[in-house]
Amino acid sequence: MSKSEAAVGPIVAPAEASEDSLLGDVVVRHSLLVRVAHWWVALFFILAFLSGAALFSPRYLFLANLFGGGYTARQLHPWFSVLFSLGFMPLFCHWVGPMKWSAADGRWMSNFKRYMRYEEIPDTGKFNAGQKLFFWASSLGGLVLLVTGVVMWFPTSLPIWLRYLSYPLHEIIFILFAIAVLYHVYISTLALGGTLRAMTRGTVTKSWAKNHHPRWLDEASRK
C-alpha cells in the first residue's frame, strides 16, 4: 500500500498546495476548503433529501424515522437546506469562473455518448461539459428549491398564488435534483475509477488527468 502510494504522491494534498499544480506524480485538483465545503454540502443534501423524501410520498415516510418521526423531519428539513445553502455559496463563488461554458464544451456534449462508453475526448479543461451542466443545474435548482422552500416554510404570510406555484415547483426540482445527484455520485465513484480521490485526498493521478481532462493537465504542467 505505502509503496504504491509513494509512486502516486502524498496521501492527502497538503493544505497549502495550490489547485491545478503538479505535486510529484499527482495533480492537485481541489483545495482543502473546497473539499470540506463539498462534503458539507453533500451531508446536508442527503439530510434534506431524506427528510424531504419522507414528505414527498407516504411510500418513503419510513425515512422520517431517521429524524425522529414526521413532525421532527418536517421541522428539521428547512434547516438542513439553510445549512446546505450556506455551504453551497463558497463553492459557487469558487467555481463560477472555471464553470464558464466554452466552445469546447459544445464539442464535449456531442461526444457525450462516447465518453459514457469510456472513450477519450480530447481538449477537456478542468471541468468537462457534464460537470458544468451539473454545476449550473444544481445552482439554479438549489436556488429554486430555496425560494420555493421559504414560501412553504412561511405559507400563511405569503400570497396564495406564490404558494400554488411553489409546491409543485419544489417537487419538480426535487425529482430532477435526486436523479442528477444519483448520476453525479455514480459517475464519480462506481463508474470512473480514480475520481473520488479528487474530493477526498484532493489529488488525482497524472494518468487520470490525461484520460479525463487532458487540457487541464497541460495547463497544470506549464505552471
Place this chain on the structure above:
Amino acid sequence: MPSQMEIRQSSASLAPSSGVREAQKVAKLIDTTTCIGCKACEVACQEWNDLQSEETFQLGTYQTLPNLSPNFWNLIRFTEYEQENQFAWLMRKDQCMHCEEPGCLKACPAPGAIVQYNNGIVDFNQANCIGCAYCISGCPFDVPRLSSKSGKVYKCTLCSDRVMVGLEPACIKACPTSALQFGTKQNLLDIAEKRVQQLKAQGFQNAALYDPQGVGGTNVMTVLAYGDKPEIYGLPKDPKVPLYVGFMKTVLKPLGNVLMLLGVIGAFGHFMRYGKREERGETRE
C-alpha cells in the same frame, strides 16, 4: 374508532380505507337570514372544545374577532351590504365547510392526519399531524389554522365527538333562532329548498343555497339571501380544490417515482454494460 364513524378517506394513505358499512351523510345548515348575530354558537364551540377564549377587541363591527384562529374555529363574520337602495347586515358563519372533496386532505402528506368519515365529517387528527401546513394552501376556504404553540393545525371538527354518540354539534344546540340546523344532508337540502322559495317570495329573487359543487358539495351549507353574490359574504363564488394539489398527487408523484426508478435502473444498466473505468497508463502492482 366508534362503529358509526368509519373512515372513508385518509390523508396520504396507500390503502383504501372505506369498509363495508355505509352511513348517511350528516350536514349543518346555516340560514344567514335568521341569524341574529348573538354569537351563542361561538361561545358553545369554545366551551365544548375546551378552547381558551381569545381576547376580543373592538373592530367597529358586530364581529367578535378579525379571523379564525387555532383556538377559534367558528366565527360569525359581519358585513354591511349596501347597493341599489338595499341595505343589509350580513351575518355569515365562517368555519370548516366539511367538503365532499376536501382539498386539505388531498394536500396532506401525513398518513391519517386528516380523515373523512363515512358520514362526511372531515376531521384533523393532531396526533398524526406533522405541521407542514400543506392543508392551509389546499383549502379553498382558508380555514385551517397553524398553532404556534403546538406546531399543528386546527379547525372545526363538526363536533365529531358529539356526533359519534348521537348528539348534534355544540353550535347547533346553542342557536336560539334555529338559524343553525343539523341532520342528514338530504333532509337539510329539502329544508333549504323550502327556505329559499320562501325568501324568493319575500322579494329576495336571488336567494340560494350555498353548496358549492366545485368541491363536490359541502356538508356545511349556507342559505344566502343574495345567493348570486356569495363574495359579499366572504365566500368564494366557485371554490375548487387548487389545481396544483391534484397535479402533484396524480401526475408529479407517480411520474417522479418512475423517473427516479428509471434513473437507478439506467445507472445500474450502465454499470453492468461498461463496468468501472480504470485509470489507463497507471502502474499498479
